[in-house]
Amino acid sequence: MPRWVSMVVLAVLVLGPVYWVTASSFKGREEILRTSPTPVPESGTFDNFRQLLTATDYGVYLSNSFIVAILTALFTAIVSFCGAYGLYRMNIPGSQKIAGLVLLAYMIPGTLLLVPLYQVFAQFQLINTLTALVIVNIAFTAPFCTWLLRGFFLSIPREIDEAAAVDGAGPVRTMFQVVLPLLAPGLATVAVYAFVYSWTEFVFASQLLVSDELKTLPIGLSAIMGQYTVNWGLLMAGTVLTMLPAIIPFLFVGRYFIGGLTAGAVK
Numbered sequence: 001m002p003r004w005v006s007m008v009v010l011a012v013l014v015l016g017p018v019y020w021v022t023a024s025s026f027k028g029r030e031e032i033l034r035t036s037p038t039p040v041p042e043s044g045t046f047d048n049f050r051q052l053l054t055a056t057d058y059g060v061y062l063s064n065s066f067i068v069a070i071l072t073a074l075f076t077a078i079v080s081f082c083g084a085y086g087l088y089r090m091n092i093p094g095s096q097k098i099a100g101l102v103l104l105a106y107m108i109p110g111t112l113l114l115v116p117l118y119q120v121f122a123q124f125q126l127i128n129t130l131t132a133l134v135i136v137n138i139a140f141t142a143p144f145c146t147w148l149l150r151g152f153f154l155s156i157p158r159e160i161d162e163a164a165a166v167d168g169a170g171p172v173r174t175m176f177q178v179v180l181p182l183l184a185p186g187l188a189t190v191a192v193y194a195f196v197y198s199w200t201e202f203v204f205a206s207q208l209l210v211s212d213e214l215k216t217l218p219i220g221l222s223a224i225m226g227q228y229t230v231n232w233g234l235l236m237a238g239t240v241l242t243m244l245p246a247i248i249p250f251l252f253v254g255r256y257f258i259g260g261l262t263a264g265a266v267k
Contacts, residue, residue: 061220152186
């Protein structure tokens with residue numbers, strides 16, 4: 001019985017805010033500001049979504065976020081796969097120490113690097129470009145994703161590499177034609193992680209992007225809020241549409257993501 005109670009409490013704590021934001025996005029302004037809240041919209045309306053898509057630049061923010069998130073997920077998967085293969089699959093002297101340094105780089109707070117990174121990007125004239133944001137996101141996701149792939153590499157028997165070598169396959173061919181297909185769940189895991197990280201990144205996006213036409217969703221939503229007044233209907237509708245691209249990937253690769261957090265725990 002206590003287990004079911006704890007599960008119900010946890011579900012309410014996690015899903016309660018999501019439900020409230022979703023329900024509020026279908027309410028009118030007066031109903032949202034009412035002193036006695038209504039759990040279910042009295043008169044459901046799509047006016048908030050219609051106004052969000054027609055009266056604001058939400059579509060521009062959405063497009064920019066998709067570009068940054070997809071490129072970040074793609075290049076993070078490539079970089080982390082190559083790095084993890086060299087560290088955890090090949091006999092490289094000092095690979096364990098290098099792997100520890102890679103994980104240590106992930107633990108450095110990103111805000112400490114904001115000023116030096118800004119100066120570097122300014123020298124290369126990358127300020128106010130999506131390219132700078134993609135590079136920053138890859139720099140912060142690749143170390144953790146490289147470590148995350150360790151469990152997947154440990155779950156693939158090394159005898160497979162030896163059998164491929166007997167058949168005449170070299171290291172590169174073994175990596176791409178033997179190990180890579182078996183590592184598909186791991187690559188899906190790191191891609192989803194990198195996508196969600198990039199989708200919700202705020203600090204560097206707020207500093208590196210200046211033009212309104214380059215802003216991503218986290219920055220765009222803060223602009224929609226306004227300086228003196230907040231249109232809660234627009235904000236709730238924008239939050240719902242922003243959550244969907246982060247939730248939908250889990251419907252397809254969620255089991256891979258969960259498995260990736262525990263892969264290699266038992267070898």
